[in-house]
Amino acid sequence: MKLKSYKIIKMSVLAYVESFKGKVKKNAFEIVSYSSELAKKLDTDLVTLVLNVNDTSELNKYGASKILKVTNPNLDSFDAKLFANVIAQAAKTTNSNHIVLSSSLNTKYMAPLLSIELDAGYLSNVVELPSSLSPFTIKRTSFTNKAFCDSTIDSEVKIIGLSSNAFGLLENNTEGLVEDFNPSLIEKKITINSTEKVSGKISIADADIVVSGGRGLKGPENWNIIEELAETLGAATACSKPVSDMGWRPHSEHVGQTGKPVAANLYIAIGISGAIQHLAGINSSKIKVVINNDPEAPFFKAADYGVVGDAFDVVPRLTKKLKAFKA
């Protein structure tokens, strides 16, 4: 491992941002916005680590003043242990005591391994900047979004896993100094036999808007109204637990306490009554709209906007109106 002309004396904040096919992922901008504010609070510098990204200039807009760039085709596919080791090398080289990570599935997979490499305390699902630096106290969600918790990290090196859409974007234009970094790569122990991505569809994790259907839709054959609304909004589709249990929709669409968490800007629930486990899973979404023909559905108590009406009547008309609105 050699670092050319990269000298940092001060402690730094290290932000690790993910990339896909040569570009940083969308969540990178939130991670950099947050990390840049954290660095200000700690009166230190921010170093942003990128793996196999061609153009990093977009990150500068959110305060990425120093970029540590690794280019190595062996890092094109994700391996938790290998990535944790690379990030640990970057943290040690840059003397970083605070490492900021996203809440993507890959990053949450890798974070505990990184925590062992750096003997660091790690907190996931963080939603704010630290409220105190000594002791280092930070707010996170717990009880599957039914509560928040102030937690301290008591170790010298700290890893912060930021919840998606919890902090937002903060523009902070800066010049970006880019340095190459060549970590040594450990051997992979886990083989990827195949990868299957649903193409042409937005994943629940990446979506700003999620349109979700429940038992009220009566059967899988009626999902076209959900899909058309989602397509109009550029949204991901999701479903409630009974719907995935009955096999109407794949498990990957099940959101709720034992399914996927949703932290979208807009969550539209159609024909979902709003069981406590479902609400827990979607609670981190900013705005919730519920469409249900039962005015007593518990979801109305958890929603921002509601329409009491028949989904088969309301949803197609809403889609049509949204199409006109978008045009």
Next chain:
Amino acid sequence: MKILVCISHVPDTTSKINFTEGDTVFDSQGVQYVINPNDEFGLTRAMWFKEKQNATIDVINVGKSNTEPTLRKTLAIGADKAIRIDSEPIDGSFVAREIAEYIKSNNYDLIIAGRESIDYNGAMVPGLIAGLLQINFVTNCSKLEIDNNTATIEREIDGGKEILSCELPLIIGGQKGLVEESDLRIPNMRGIMQARQKPLEVIPSSNSSSKTKSIKFYKPVPREEVKLVSPDNLDQLIDLLYNEAKVL
């Protein structure tokens, strides 16, 4: 094949969440405790390995004696032996270190944990154990097959899934998909009777280090009442979403 399933003892998914002692402690009054759902999917998959591939199943929990009914339930479902490390589970780092110490002196081929507990949601215990013991680790594991010394695993990824393979020993973070909801087992009378005779070992804590502390809890601020829009006036809904909520 020797399997260890890590069991977290958590409030039932329907529980109302409240706090006590100045919002510093979870209020367990009137709360029903269950096997953490992600752990139960793993335990049920372990039962398949026991029945089809002659595996033995130990279960382990870090907790005080109040977690024993949950451990007895795992024995009634079919685990062979339970181990309780007698300590409050301080944080994920503490729990992982305690369990890793136990594993060091009791070799296992496969360790199954849940991808996360539904109470503290740290999502770190299996990964930390893997890091401490330097063994293979896959989380968000939605399918698992073992053939001799090789595991084939389906892992959920953002927007899809991938199929992985690796050698044992292995630790996984399990979730739904390992088995279906309908495969979960309700202990029958025979299982419950047998569970009383099965060993439940209580061992002292190895006084591992913790790295974080939960110091204060909050419940979300009660939200404003829902704004109802007439189904005959969907333009108003679009207007509210665009101008008021600013999400379109």
